[in-house]
Amino acid sequence: MLNLDHHPTGRHFLQIPGPSPVPDRILRAMSLPTIDHRGPEFGELGLRVLDGIGQIFKTKHPVVIYPASGTGAWEAALSNTLSQGDHVLMFETGHFASLWKKMAARLGLKCEFLSVDGTDEYLPNAKGWRYGVQADLIEARLRKDTEKRIKAVCVVHNETSTGVTSDIAAVRTAIDAAGHPALLMVDSISGLASVDLRHDEWGVDVTISGSQKGLMMPPGISFNALSPRALDAMKSATLPRSFWAWDEIVEMNKDGYWPYTPNTNLLYGLAESLDMLLQEGLENVFTRHHRWGAGVRAAVNAWGLPIQCADPQRYSPVLTGVITPVGVDADALRRLIHKRFDLSLGAGLGKLKARMFRMGHLGFSNDLTLIAMVAGVEMGLKLSNVQVAGSGVHAIMDYFADHHQKMPAA
Ligand code: PLP
Numbered sequence: 001m002l003n004l005d006h007h008p009t010g011r012h013f014l015q016i017p018g019p020s021p022v023p024d025r026i027l028r029a030m031s032l033p034t035i036d037h038r039g040p041e042f043g044e045l046g047l048r049v050l051d052g053i054g055q056i057f058k059t060k061h062p063v064v065i066y067p068a069s070g071t072g073a074w075e076a077a078l079s080n081t082l083s084q085g086d087h088v089l090m091f092e093t094g095h096f097a098s099l100w101k102k103m104a105a106r107l108g109l110k111c112e113f114l115s116v117d118g119t120d121e122y123l124p125n126a127k128g129w130r131y132g133v134q135a136d137l138i139e140a141r142l143r144k145d146t147e148k149r150i151k152a153v154c155v156v157h158n159e160t161s162t163g164v165t166s167d168i169a170a171v172r173t174a175i176d177a178a179g180h181p182a183l184l185m186v187d188s189i190s191g192l193a194s195v196d197l198r199h200d201e202w203g204v205d206v207t208i209s210g211s212q213k214g215l216m217m218p219p220g221i222s223f224n225a226l227s228p229r230a231l232d233a234m235k236s237a238t239l240p241r242s243f244w245a246w247d248e249i250v251e252m253n254k255d256g257y258w259p260y261t262p263n264t265n266l267l268y269g270l271a272e273s274l275d276m277l278l279q280e281g282l283e284n285v286f287t288r289h290h291r292w293g294a295g296v297r298a299a300v301n302a303w304g305l306p307i308q309c310a311d312p313q314r315y316s317p318v319l320t321g322v323i324t325p326v327g328v329d330a331d332a333l334r335r336l337i338h339k340r341f342d343l344s345l346g347a348g349l350g351k352l353k354a355r356m357f358r359m360g361h362l363g364f365s366n367d368l369t370l371i372a373m374v375a376g377v378e379m380g381l382k383l384s385n386v387q388v389a390g391s392g393v394h395a396i397m398d399y400f401a402d403h404h405q406k407m408p409a410a
Pocket of ligand 1: 156188
């Protein structure tokens with residue numbers, strides 16, 4: 001049973017790939033008194049966060065902010081642009097792509113799921129869950145759609161269930177090469193503010209994201225970044241929508257307000273998060289995540305355990321999935337590590353249940369925190385009698401020592 005009175009000494013190591021640890025600066029900002037959401041100060045706050053979030057998505061077009069988790073923003077993207085029976089092309093990269101597809105089907109869309117099929121030496125029937133989106137398969141499918149029935153291509157940028165980051169610019173190129181008018185919708189719930197994302201430049205029509213990953217915020221805010229084509233599609237889309245409808249929100253956002261009561265205190269936190277990220281500079285944020293990912297992978301390689309992502313070009317800078325040897329229950333391993341070292345790791349989801357665990361390396365972290373995470377996992381592996389080839393702790397220390405990241409001037 002959950003014991004809320006149990007407070008282990010020291011701080012908890014929240015190393016799941018989101019929600020990620022919330023910086024004290026953000027926690028303090030959220031503790032300001034709640035203000036009138038129709039009053040003048042609120043309008044200023046609204047305009048400030050709307051301007052800042054546009055810079056993070058790299059867009060000049062509207063970004064809709066919802067008081068909801070990422071799942072709500074998935075539904076918003078589909079229901080604002082599509083109609084009952086519309087055909088959508090999705091790509092099976094993992095558990096989150098599968099959940100989004102399930103939602104699309106429940107909303108009455110006809111979903112086609114492309115995947116890299118075949119069996120895998122480590123994970124039977126989950127081969128596609130080790131690779132990113134294959135843009136050439138999307139192009140080939142769109143070329144066959146001579147009647148242009150497919151209304152949207154939906155892909156996950158950073159598949160949080162596997163640790164694979166897909167090439168979104170390549171998907172846009174594939175759609176254009178096929179001369180197809182389908183909208184491009186991208187789930188970057190765990191990519192935004194950790195991995196390079198260029199909503200306008202990459203020609204994305206709706207980018208979906210959430211607060212609890214790279215933005216270093218608690219869960220509870222999600223986003224739809226829009227393109228002019230998406231706003232146009234809204235005019236003829238007939239899927240039922242009310243709370244999610246973009247039109248009223250975009251209109252009221254012009255003055256920094258919302259048509260309903262927004263989550264004021266989370267927006268204080270968002271303003272702080274945007275200041276932190278923009279002061280650091282997005283390019284520095286991306287470099288930091290790349291370096292962390294490489295350091296953690298050096299540790300996994302030293303252990304001799306397979307990384308869930310089988311394509312080194314698509315390794316995620318946000319998290320690393322580690323496949324446990326056959327017969328080693330990854331959930332039991334995670335439970336042991338949690339109990340002994342107060343360290344939370346991500347579980348294997350869906351088809352990957354108990355076969356792998358996920359190490360988050362995103363957001364409010366630093367070299368020593370990640371070394372501690374690796375130490376906790378290494379101790380857990382040894383306590384579980386998993387033979388590791390070498391020391392991951394030494395490998396990550398060496399990597400970080402040899403790859404110094406120059407921090408921006410304060
Ligand atoms: N998509 C991805 C890639 C995710 O990582 C998550 C959550 O972790 C979701 C969608 C669902 O978002 P939420 O749990 O905030 O509703």
